[in-house]
Amino acid sequence: MSEGLLLRNAQVVLSDGSVKRAAVLIEGGRIARITEDGAETDAGEIADLEGAFLLPGFIDLHIHGAVGADVTETDVDGLRKIARFLVREGVTSWLPTLVPAPDEDYKRAAGAIEELMAWQETASGEGEPTARALGLHYEGPFVNQAQCGALRTEYFRVYKKAADLEPLTMIANPRARHMMTVAPEIEGGIELVRELRRRGFIVSIGHTRADIASLDQAFEAGARHMTHFMNAMAPLHHRAPGPIGWGLLRDDVTCDVIADGIHVEPFMLRLVLKCKGIERISLISDAVAPTGLGDGVYQVWGGRIAVLRGRTSNERGSIAGSVITLSDAVRLMLQLGVSIADIARMAATNPARLLGVIEECGTIEEGKRADLVALDESGEVRLTIVGGRVAFNADDLEL
Numbered sequence: 001m002s003e004g005l006l007l008r009n010a011q012v013v014l015s016d017g018s019v020k021r022a023a024v025l026i027e028g029g030r031i032a033r034i035t036e037d038g039a040e041t042d043a044g045e046i047a048d049l050e051g052a053f054l055l056p057g058f059i060d061l062h063i064h065g066a067v068g069a070d071v072t073e074t075d076v077d078g079l080r081k082i083a084r085f086l087v088r089e090g091v092t093s094w095l096p097t098l099v100p101a102p103d104e105d106y107k108r109a110a111g112a113i114e115e116l117m118a119w120q121e122t123a124s125g126e127g128e129p130t131a132r133a134l135g136l137h138y139e140g141p142f143v144n145q146a147q148c149g150a151l152r153t154e155y156f157r158v159y160k161k162a163a164d165l166e167p168l169t170m171i172a173n174p175r176a177r178h179m180m181t182v183a184p185e186i187e188g189g190i191e192l193v194r195e196l197r198r199r200g201f202i203v204s205i206g207h208t209r210a211d212i213a214s215l216d217q218a219f220e221a222g223a224r225h226m227t228h229f230m231n232a233m234a235p236l237h238h239r240a241p242g243p244i245g246w247g248l249l250r251d252d253v254t255c256d257v258i259a260d261g262i263h264v265e266p267f268m269l270r271l272v273l274k275c276k277g278i279e280r281i282s283l284i285s286d287a288v289a290p291t292g293l294g295d296g297v298y299q300v301w302g303g304r305i306a307v308l309r310g311r312t313s314n315e316r317g318s319i320a321g322s323v324i325t326l327s328d329a330v331r332l333m334l335q336l337g338v339s340i341a342d343i344a345r346m347a348a349t350n351p352a353r354l355l356g357v358i359e360e361c362g363t364i365e366e367g368k369r370a371d372l373v374a375l376d377e378s379g380e381v382r383l384t385i386v387g388g389r390v391a392f393n394a395d396d397l398e399l
């Protein structure tokens, strides 16, 4: 008998978009085999998924915190707390996202993420399995004051020379991914995009009022993605298409959306789905620290954020991030009638491709890391597996 874990009786969402009743054998942290259900097996452990959907684990590109911990302000213990919470929501990888902050906060936060990544690597196989941090995402500080959203404008910057990037530390770990959300129209914006690409950053356009010419230039300089599409951007106008018109039209640009049904009205979400197509959209949470804590008033980024029935607002009355997780986004997509295979693309495959980790995870294929999530018909998370190990198991599932 082998040491493997067999997940049987699952509706497996495969990388070609088909959904097949099958069994998945996990060995050594990887997907060893996808077989006909009921085939002979010598797996050490068998879990009956009772017909649940099996998807690649969700990957959240844009998340500021949860369960009271904020990525920009917390330490490695706080990051672990977030990572533990996320597996309950089917999230197996995440990109901790920093907001504009003083130099020392940036440095400390990047140091904590680096420490977390080192811990993930040494702990694999022994410590508890949690959602894996893949690097970091700087949301700003080179963004447009006029589209600040909930970000603190006093820490916004302009770009003049490469040294201006100095406080935005890169993580030394060679596996770390770096992403930055930039407004190309700010002073030095296009040169900044070029410099970030030279350093290996994924550059995303956001918090912006750029016109078509600047957006085209940013594309030429290497920006290929847009951050929380439609939010914190100049609105669409028939005589001023701006970032939304540009983003809707360009098939060579991908985007992400906050799918909480509040940041983008569900009708508009459907418009984005139709124009961009499933292949070009990633779901994000943009979750802030109060996520997972319920209604109340919380201290976030030096100000107060009120959470009421799932909606956030700061003292200026702006929406201040979401309090959802990707599993909420997935359930909203189900309500909008999106197929489970298309949901897997937007919640796992597309973000994995954007971050350049698609060879490793983001689809269910033999040889890939076993990062998996089982969902029931209504989209509730029943089982989360990270690197082949059970990270979350809803009470009713026998293992």
Ligand SMILES: [Zn+2]
Binding pocket: 062, 064, 097, 139, 286, 321
């Ligand atoms: Zn954000």
